[in-house]
Amino acid sequence: MNTIIAALAATLLVFTAEASAQWMKHPDSSITRTPDGQPNLSAGAPKAADGKPDLSGVWLADNDPTGSRKNVENSLIPRYFANIAADLKPEEAQLHPWAEALFKQRLQNEGKDSPGARCHPTGMPQLDSIPLPYKIVQTPRLIMILYEENTVFRQIFLDGRAPVKDPEPRWMGYSTGKWDGDTLVVDTVGFNDRSWLDAMGHPHSDALHLIERFRRPDAGHLEVQVTIDDPKAYTKPLTYTVKTTLVHDEDLLEYFCSDNEKDVQHFK
Numbered sequence: 001m002n003t004i005i006a007a008l009a010a011t012l013l014v015f016t017a018e019a020s021a022q023w024m025k026h027p028d029s030s031i032t033r034t035p036d037g038q039p040n041l042s043a044g045a046p047k048a049a050d051g052k053p054d055l056s057g058v059w060l061a062d063n064d065p066t067g068s069r070k071n072v073e074n075s076l077i078p079r080y081f082a083n084i085a086a087d088l089k090p091e092e093a094q095l096h097p098w099a100e101a102l103f104k105q106r107l108q109n110e111g112k113d114s115p116g117a118r119c120h121p122t123g124m125p126q127l128d129s130i131p132l133p134y135k136i137v138q139t140p141r142l143i144m145i146l147y148e149e150n151t152v153f154r155q156i157f158l159d160g161r162a163p164v165k166d167p168e169p170r171w172m173g174y175s176t177g178k179w180d181g182d183t184l185v186v187d188t189v190g191f192n193d194r195s196w197l198d199a200m201g202h203p204h205s206d207a208l209h210l211i212e213r214f215r216r217p218d219a220g221h222l223e224v225q226v227t228i229d230d231p232k233a234y235t236k237p238l239t240y241t242v243k244t245t246l247v248h249d250e251d252l253l254e255y256f257c258s259d260n261e262k263d264v265q266h267f268k
Contacts, residue, residue: 025249030054030170031219041220048138052122053182053216056138058247061129081129084198084228086242099203099233106201115195121171121259122149123195125210126187129242135252143184148252156186165187169206171195184214190244197228202264205232220246 003141032043048054063076079086085093093102105111116122122130126146137144143156156175164174167190187211197204213225222244229237 003148010209028057028223029250031246031248034124039220041218041246043219045216045218048140050140052140052179053184054138055136055143055184055214055216055222057222058133058135058207058250058252058256059222059244060133060247061131062243062245063131069165078129079130080198080226080242081126081131082199083164084125084202084226084238084240088238092236093202093238094235095203096233096235102203103201106196106203111199111201114199114201116257121152121195123148123171123230124154124191125171125212126196126198127152128212128224128226129198133250133252135249148255150251150257151254162186164246169193173208173210180213182215186210186212186214187213203233204228204230207232222246222249 005176011041028039032040032044034040044057046054048056061078061081063078064082066079076150110202111117127134127149130147130149132147132149134148135146137146141157141159145154145156147153152172152173154172156177158177158179161176163166163176167174169192171187171192171194175186175188177184177186189208191204191206191208191210193204193206193208196202197205208229209229211227211229215223215225217223224244225239227237227239228234258259
């Protein structure tokens with residue numbers, strides 16, 4: 001099990017390390033600075049022109065604070081990227097029989113069926129905790145999230161539109177959002193059942209209903225509370241919170257898994 005997690009995470013972290021060295025740093029004028037010019041990540045969260053909290057910025061999920069999730073290079077990786085049930089009791093993450101059987105099969109296959117192993121999209125909600133940065137671009141009626149991983153994106157509509165009825169299943173689903181005080185609540189439906197919820201291979205069905213609550217407590221940190229509601233696969237909803245830190249003064253690069261891909265030939 002640890003080998004599966006380590007192998008997947010190690011591949012991603014190689015690309016992260018390469019990307020971080022290529023953009024020249026460009027000071028972000030929206031961040032409060034200390035007298036020595038360093039960003040004050042504990043300063044108050046900025047506000048958008050409409051008075052809402054401004055979630056804009058480049059964000060990266062924090063590594064596992066317990067030190068129990070590491071890659072093959074002994075580097076820490078985000079906790080819920082590895083296992084969405086890391087903090088849950090077995091009865092709190094109980095799968096229905098078909099999902100339990102599929103989960104065990106994925107473990108036995110040592111990750112060969114992982115979408116990432118074949119350069120398919122990672123999907124949601126794993127992208128909330130993947131060890132690659134993402135960028136939030138915020139407007140009053142639309143929020144865009146740009147992911148460095150495979151250069152994919154999400155649109156979160158804040159214009160009051162209703163969720164899509166009878167949606168064509170997609171990797172990223174269809175997202176609508178609304179503000180609840182200082183928290184952005186994002187509701188996403190319309191997923192296919194091909195993505196994994198984490199590196200271990202927790203499955204989901206096409207009935208997955210994803211609720212994310214984005215909160216920026218200060219300038220340098222973003223918390224994303226994730227609720228997985230999938231009655232076809234799990235006996236009850238699962239909830240966990242991904243903590244992320246601002247990647248200040250830097251930006252995204254394009255990244256395509258298919259460039260120089262050499263893994264699939266070994267899975268035959």
